[in-house]
Amino acid sequence: MTTSSPFALHQGVLHAEQVSLAKLARQHGTPLYVYSRHALRQAWQSFQDGAAGRDVLVCYGMKANSNLAVLNEFRQLGAGFDIVSGGELARALAVGADPARIVFSGVGKQVWEMQAALEAGVKCFNVESEDELRRLDEVAQGMGRQAPVSLRVNPDVDAHTHPYISTGLKENKFGVAIEDALRIYQHAATMDGIRIVGVDCHIGSQITEAAPYMDALGKLIDLIKALADHGIVLHHLDLGGGLGIRYTDETPLAPRILLDQVFQTLEKHALANLQLILEPGRSLTGNAGVLLTTVQYLKHSDARNFAIVDAAMNDLLRPTLYEAWHNVQPVQPRPMQDDTPRYDVVGPVCESGDWLARDRQLALEQGDLLAIMSAGAYGFTMSSHYNSRPRAAEVMVDGDRAHVVRPRENIQALFASEAMLPD
Ligand SMILES: Cc1ncc(COP(=O)(O)O)c(C=O)c1O
Numbered sequence: 125m126t127t128s129s130p131f132a133l134h135q136g137v138l139h140a141e142q143v144s145l146a147k148l149a150r151q152h153g154t155p156l157y158v159y160s161r162h163a164l165r166q167a168w169q170s171f172q173d174g175a176a177g178r179d180v181l182v183c184y185g186m187k188a189n190s191n192l193a194v195l196n197e198f199r200q201l202g203a204g205f206d207i208v209s210g211g212e213l214a215r216a217l218a219v220g221a222d223p224a225r226i227v228f229s230g231v232g233k234q235v236w237e238m239q240a241a242l243e244a245g246v247k248c249f250n251v252e253s254e255d256e257l258r259r260l261d262e263v264a265q266g267m268g269r270q271a272p273v274s275l276r277v278n279p280d281v282d283a284h285t286h287p288y289i290s291t292g293l294k295e296n297k298f299g300v301a302i303e304d305a306l307r308i309y310q311h312a313a314t315m316d317g318i319r320i321v322g323v324d325c326h327i328g329s330q331i332t333e334a335a336p337y338m339d340a341l342g343k344l345i346d347l348i349k350a351l352a353d354h355g356i357v358l359h360h361l362d363l364g365g366g367l368g369i370r371y372t373d374e375t376p377l378a379p380r381i382l383l384d385q386v387f388q389t390l391e392k393h394a395l396a397n398l399q400l401i402l403e404p405g406r407s408l409t410g411n412a413g414v415l416l417t418t419v420q421y422l423k424h425s426d427a428r429n430f431a432i433v434d435a436a437m438n439d440l441l442r443p444t445l446y447e448a449w450h451n452v453q454p455v456q457p458r459p460m461q462d463d464t465p466r467y468d469v470v471g472p473v474c475e476s477g478d479w480l481a482r483d484r485q486l487a488l489e490q491g492d493l494l495a496i497m498s499a500g501a502y503g504f505t506m507s508s509h510y511n512s513r514p515r516a517a518e519v520m521v522d523g524d525r526a527h528v529v530r531p532r533e534n535i536q537a538l539f540a541s542e543a544m545l546p547d
């Protein structure tokens with residue numbers, strides 16, 4: 125399997141694998157999400173290579189992209205799943221995922237979600253507060269079960285990422301403070317409905333260095349040793365997701381580099397018998413997808429130039445929410461000159477924050493197709509109907525074939541389940 129990008133120009137037209145994106149846009153319209161099966165497999169392989177035969181369970185963080193075709197691909201490749209809701213559990217089960225490879229994260233699990241996960245027999249609940257632990261104990265006892273539990277510990281480390289996607293600092297809402305963890309584990313050990321199986325952390329997203337993970341690992345190792353001194357022995361250690369991808373010029377952290385360092389440290393502390401769990405989302409799907417959009421209008425002024433396209437913040441929220449940078453690539457590039465204008469690429473939604481890219485030098489004409497790159501993670505899953513815009517279609521390319529894996533929503537579906545009061 126080659127590691128070159130599955131999105132490349134062939135005879136002047138951007139392709140996904142062997143399929144022309146111009147052709148896909150003609151057939152399916154825009155905005156259109158296009159995924160590459162080859163790229164999903166390639167990303168999965170980098171985790172396999174990183175594991176190098178060690179006991180690593182990779183639970184795909186499906187919030188990044190939960191289309192059933194994507195989930196099914198990872199299931200076939202051997203992935204487990206990291207879920208954060210009853211809806212995600214249902215998706216995992218719908219593709220035949222093995223519940224014994226599902227971990228359930230999230231700060232606000234509801235009773236029905238706990239019941240469904242216990243019923244299914246998930247591997248582990250990553251419990252994020254003492255209140256949640258008490259509730260889970262009650263729910264499990266009510267069902268005559270024991271819930272397998274890891275505490276999600278907040279190790280208070282700086283992941284050096286965007287503040288909105290950092291999760292391992294004290295001020296973040298996630299997990300229990302590391303200073304409280306021993307006491308809460310001891311409490312959990314007294315509960316009939318709880319079976320302690322591991323420890324968990326997730327320090328943030330789009331992380332490009334191993335150091336923050338190693339800082340967190342050091343703190344978890346101290347905790348694991350303290351737990352052992354109190355007779356609490358764990359089966360697994362979950363370091364969460366968070367590995368970054370290249371949006372611009374970042375050098376992503378290769379799973380192999382991270383895992384070698386993690387296992388060296390575990391071996392040094394005689395803890396290599398623990399199963400290691402990772403929950404990568406973005407690194408498995410981010411660069412396996414693009415969002416195709418068509419230029420509707422060009423608007424030039426002294427202050428700024430706008431390329432108004434048919435995709436918007438409701439289709440791809442990341443620029444609006446995080447000021448995230450996505451490369452914008454014309455599907456059939458035109459020659460560029462020194463005086464080629466710079467554009468803000470914006471959508472039709474009635475918000476000034478509705479932009480997909482800013483200040484990009486692009487040779488454009490009305491009707492041109494653009495590919496918003498690196499849109500395979502947190503693209504469609506964060507999309508909405510804002511401004512009553514039907515959500516985009518999704519297509520998966522496999523070699524020279526393209527499969528619609530979610531058709532474009534129709535207008536009627538937008539309000540089909542709404543009701544009016546009688547006059
Ligand atoms: C608990 C948990 N696990 C896994 C992930 C996946 O993260 P990423 O897509 O950065 O790998 C997230 C999202 O940040 C998360 O909150």
Ligand SMILES: N[C@@H](CCCC[NH3+])C(=O)O
Nearest residue numbers: 187289329330442501502
């Ligand atoms: N949704 C975010 C990352 C948050 C990850 C979920 N905890 C993004 O697009 O980058």
